[in-house]
Amino acid sequence: MPVDFNGRWLMETNDNFEDFMKVLNIDLATRKIAIHLSQTKVIIQDGDKFVIKTLSIFRNYEMSFTIGEEIEEYTKGLDNRVVKTLITWEGDKLVCTQRGEKANRGWKHWLEGDKLHMELFCEGVVCHQVFKKQA
């Protein structure tokens, strides 16, 4: 049985998000707003097909992918770059690599108890987010 990420997840903590935004060259005005956002993840998982929505009062971001199939991703409303994105399973972790202008970029999702964890990484900077499942 693969891990089940389905659900609506509410942000509890967002460690080092400021440095993560800086390494993506997000401007100061945008960072000032984004740092205070409560982000919600809505994950729809059907076998190896996923839709992940990241929602906030400021901006939303949505992506769809199939495990093992590389896609071109445009990070619209985030850092607005185009990257080659591939998501695979590493054990029970969902691991994404985003090949492009920025080195060593991607994210990981995993579950610990009833919490959804996410690590966002880019050029050695790591942001760690934890979400709790909405009842």
Ligand code: YOG
């Ligand atoms: O999620 O790729 O779950 O796509 C990371 C923001 C803030 C805009 C959020 C809007 C990186 C200004 C998406 C926040 C910083 C800051 C709500 C992470 C860039 C811009 C959208 C992500 C994956 C995995 C699915």
